[in-house]
Amino acid sequence: MSEYIITQNLNHPSVSLSLSLSTPCSACFWLKKKSREGTYSSTLSKNLSFSCYHHLSHPNMFEKLRFLFCASGFNGACYKDRSDCIDRVRGNNRVANEPEIGENGKKLIARRFGWTEVESITGGFNSAVIGEGGFSTVYLARFSKRLGAVKLCRSSERLQRLFRQELDVLRTVNHPHIVRLLGFCDERDEGVLVMEFVPNGNLHEKLHGTQSNRSILSWSQRMVIAFQLAKALEYLHELCDPQIIHGDIKASNILLDGNLHAKICDFGSARVGFSATVQPQPRSNRANQILGSPGYVDPHFLRSGMITKKSDVYSFGVLLLELITGVEAFCTKTEMRLTVSLAPQLSNREKGLGELVDEKLGSHYDAKEGADMVELAMSCIGENPSLRPSMTEVVRIVREKAIASISSTDERK
Known part of the structure; x- marks a missing residue:
């Protein structure tokens, strides 16, 4: 039996949701002719990050779950293998606040950081300032195995729009000569972008x-x-x-x-x-x-x-x-x-x-x-x-x- 963790970011009005069920494949309209059983449990936490922990033996259960998510009106995407940001739970000892980097620097889906995590990797924003502009400050971030850069954006309605704009762009691009986004934090008015560390300045x-x-x-x-x-x-x-x-x-x-x-x-x-x-x-x-x-x-x-x-x-x-x-x-x-x-x-x-x-x-x-x-x-x-x-x-x-x-x-x- 394989074990997977599937991560899906949502835009959902609920603050907290907990769901657990056991269902045969007949509950899935797409695969209703199948009869094997699968179980999954899910949690929608306060930071609106949705994770589904699924224990399965059914070869098509992933497609079933993706169909059920879509049918339920969730706004997000599921990913099927490691390169698409699904980690096997067994043997995965990754540090919780370590950003996910693929082999040879392959871009993976940027993850959402909590504010306390951002404070932790920047030493409470007391780490070295490696960049500063009129609207943001960039701090050195320290993870267990690598360095990063945390861009803290100033707080205002206009600058919040700019933060969202930059976040949306960086989440879509993937090029060796464009800085890579590792994660972000949007829990507070000050938006945070967590990016790769580029050592030789500008x-x-x-x-x-x-x-x-x-x-x-x-x-x-x-x-x-x-x-x-x-x-x-x-x-x-x-x-x-x-x-x-x-x-x-x-x-x-x-x-x-x-x-x-x-x-x-x-x-x-x-x-x-x-x-x-x-x-x-x-x-x-x-x-x-x-x-x-x-x-x-x-x-x-x-x-x-x-x-x-x-x-x-x-x-x-x-x-x-x-x-x-x-x-x-x-x-x-x-x-x-x-x-x-x-x-x-x-x-x-x-x-x-x-x-x-x-x-x-x-x-x-x-x-x-x-x-x-x-x-x-x-x-x-x-x-x-x-x-x-x-x-x-x-x-x-x-x-x-x-x-x-x-x-x-x-x-x-």
């Missing part, structure tokens, strides 16, 4: 931090990061259903793992829909929109209030220039955008790349690749969004033009 720190706390990214490393970012955006734009617009691509939202490979984070500004375009809000509300960052935001969006996939393309173009030049996308002292400060050099490139490429690289860069990448960046930040390339085109161009830099990795695929 790209902004790597490019612009003090010399004492950073090593210089080589030219090939920069091109690999650009290619990985392009592939992740292509995935969001073309391979997700519905399509996803990130809305805030910038160096500080690109995390770097132990191999200095890129992972996009922070989907609080994301837009999801079957259309490539999100219609603008009324002009009176635009000041309250949280979308984009100075230096990276699409000027077309600033004028029209309309966000499209080409807005992400614009931000990618700015970031590509930032990788090439080593100059910040927006200078807070002068309030000058990189695209404006570089305009003279970009409009007259007959002098070559010497004035454009990050001086910290010296002569250690591929001049042909550099010229091609500047051309690509220029096309991405073009004034007319319809003339900008798609991210699929960007991936193709980087793969073809920067092959010397990315050939040492498996990123050519």
